[in-house]
Amino acid sequence: MAKGVKPRVKVPKKAEAGEVITIKTLISHKMESGQRKDKEGKIIPRSIINRFTADFNGQNVIDVTLEPAISTNPYFQFEAKVPESGTFDFTWYDDDGSVYKESKKITIG
Amino acid sequence: MNLTRRKLLAVGSGTLAFASLAGLPAFASLADDAMAEFTGGAAVTDGGIDLTAPEIAENGNTVPIAVSAEGATEIMVFATGNPTPKVATFKFGPLSGSRSASTRMRLAKTQDVVAIAKMEDGSFRRASSTVKVTIGGCGG
Amino acid sequence: MGFKPFVTTALAIMGMAFAAQADENAKLVIDGQTMITQTKAPAFVENLDEIYSGWVFRSDETQALQLDDFDNPGFVFLDQGIDLFNTVDGSEGKSCASCHENVEDFAGLRAKMPRIKDGKLQTMEEQVNECRTTRMGAEPWKYSGSQMTAVTALISLQSRGMPVDVAVDGAAAPFWEKGKEIYYTRYGQLDLACANCHEDNYDTMIRADHLSQGQVNGFPTYRLKNAKLNSIQGRFKGCMKNVRAKPFKEGSEEFKALELYVASRGNGLSVESPSVRN
Numbered sequence: 001m002a003k004g005v006k007p008r009v010k011v012p013k014k015a016e017a018g019e020v021i022t023i024k025t026l027i028s029h030k031m032e033s034g035q036r037k038d039k040e041g042k043i044i045p046r047s048i049i050n051r052f053t054a055d056f057n058g059q060n061v062i063d064v065t066l067e068p069a070i071s072t073n074p075y076f077q078f079e080a081k082v083p084e085s086g087t088f089d090f091t092w093y094d095d096d097g098s099v100y101k102e103s104k105k106i107t108i109g
Numbered sequence: 110m111n112l113t114r115r116k117l118l119a120v121g122s123g124t125l126a127f128a129s130l131a132g133l134p135a136f137a138s139l140a141d142d143a144m145a146e147f148t149g150g151a152a153v154t155d156g157g158i159d160l161t162a163p164e165i166a167e168n169g170n171t172v173p174i175a176v177s178a179e180g181a182t183e184i185m186v187f188a189t190g191n192p193t194p195k196v197a198t199f200k201f202g203p204l205s206g207s208r209s210a211s212t213r214m215r216l217a218k219t220q221d222v223v224a225i226a227k228m229e230d231g232s233f234r235r236a237s238s239t240v241k242v243t244i245g246g247c248g249g
Numbered sequence: 250m251g252f253k254p255f256v257t258t259a260l261a262i263m264g265m266a267f268a269a270q271a272d273e274n275a276k277l278v279i280d281g282q283t284m285i286t287q288t289k290a291p292a293f294v295e296n297l298d299e300i301y302s303g304w305v306f307r308s309d310e311t312q313a314l315q316l317d318d319f320d321n322p323g324f325v326f327l328d329q330g331i332d333l334f335n336t337v338d339g340s341e342g343k344s345c346a347s348c349h350e351n352v353e354d355f356a357g358l359r360a361k362m363p364r365i366k367d368g369k370l371q372t373m374e375e376q377v378n379e380c381r382t383t384r385m386g387a388e389p390w391k392y393s394g395s396q397m398t399a400v401t402a403l404i405s406l407q408s409r410g411m412p413v414d415v416a417v418d419g420a421a422a423p424f425w426e427k428g429k430e431i432y433y434t435r436y437g438q439l440d441l442a443c444a445n446c447h448e449d450n451y452d453t454m455i456r457a458d459h460l461s462q463g464q465v466n467g468f469p470t471y472r473l474k475n476a477k478l479n480s481i482q483g484r485f486k487g488c489m490k491n492v493r494a495k496p497f498k499e500g501s502e503e504f505k506a507l508e509l510y511v512a513s514r515g516n517g518l519s520v521e522s523p524s525v526r527n
């Protein structure tokens with residue numbers, strides 16, 4: 001697991017049934033592009049988060065494929081429809097096989 | 110004044126293409142390859158998709174962009190002047206609240222950023238925006 | 250959305266060519282709290298009438314990153330700072346939190362730093378390392394390392410919105426005078442003093458960069474350039490390298506004095522830590 005990786009997610013705690021809400025996510029990650037060289041002139045191998053998904057009660061909201069051109073500490077903002085009370089599950093997939101997860105509950109009413 | 114930046118760019122690049130017809134093969138770039146890979150070589154029309162990017166980025170490390178295309182199932186973003194032109198692909202699921210997303214990207218130099226949307230009917234839409242990447246201060 | 254008319258673009262470019270103008274009307278409001286980004290210069294700053302936060306000089310996109318703590322990438326490191334604050338380290342089995350139960354109690358500290366303690370000029374980094382070595386029995390952190398900036402940012406955040414109020418007289422006076430002298434001394438192959446850029450030429454373009462007054466009220470600051478939190482003295486080092494000078498060492502008497510002097514030039518601006526800059 002890459003060092004110091006920490007997901008942050010901003011989801012409203014409440015919504016109306018069927019409301020469209022804005023979600024923001026950020027994860028601390030170097031997103032080593034594979035284009036940089038170290039002091040000895042050797043290429044620093046690529047090490048990025050390559051996929052991010054957001055699901056609500058098992059149904060997909062967004063599925064993002066990330067390339068090395070995404071900035072350090074990948075940030076996403078997007079909208080989701082909330083049909084009922086439940087849980088958002090956010091998942092980040094690292095090149096090194098690590099998977100980082102975060103969940104947020106939202107209540108209708 | 111109705112001459113938009115995009116029209117101006119279109120006029121500019123049209124002239125350029127005309128002037129350098131002989132050099133056409135050079136146009137087949139890494140970016141073109143990446144875009145063709147996404148569209149499967151299908152025709153791509155302008156419009157029906159919004160790409161928001163700054164005209165001038167204070168630092169190429171963190172350039173905020175937003176894409177939006179009503180009726181899109183996927184939107185892919187390309188940085189045509191980066192060593193690897195692919196940036197990200199947004200696939201919208203059944204609970205997406207809109208076919209839009211924002212992120213922050215890296216730009217190696219001044220270049221065109223392109224967003225292509227794959228629509229529900231299988232067609233492709235395209236928008237592009239030139240972002241100037243500046244080099245700061247006394248060489249920092 | 251969409252594309253701005255060409256007229257606007259052309260004007261923007263022309264505007265840049267002649268003189269970049271800081272947007273004095275832009276307001277920095279975070280969580281409903283309005284930051285003082287412009288105010289009357291302290292009387293001892295002889296050559297400035299008004300002082301401006303560096304935020305004023307940044308592009309709309311960079312400014313926007315600081316308006317919301319979620320959008321501000323510096324907060325990734327603040328989360329790490331909270332963890333570090335609560336992590337036991339060293340021979341005494343203590344964490345920062347063992348003595349400082351509520352990090353909120355540090356409200357006001359950033360605004361006063363650097364300060365005089367036991368007759369010596371002390372920076373926040375030195376205070377943190379003093380705690381680590383004498384109270385925790387832990388190794389000191391690297392002056393501008395990621396652990397140090399994460400914790401100094403966390404401590405500084407507690408003072409956000411408070412006006413900078415660094416003491417310049419009394420026991421601080423000799424240090425302040427020394428800092429002032431350094432501020433006006435030319436260094437390096439480019440032969441530039443701090444004042445040449447940040448006092449004589451702020452609000453103009455140095456190549457593609459919009460020169461600020463070099464205020465430090467937003468430090469530690471998240472820079473887009475290196476995507477991490479940066480300390481005040483780390484920034485001084487960068488400036489000295491840029492003018493092709495051999496930088497003073499972080500934690501040196503020279504940089505400490507300069508930090509005091511530069512901080513005092515921002516007396517009256519809000520603490521913005523962790524700010525976002527280019």
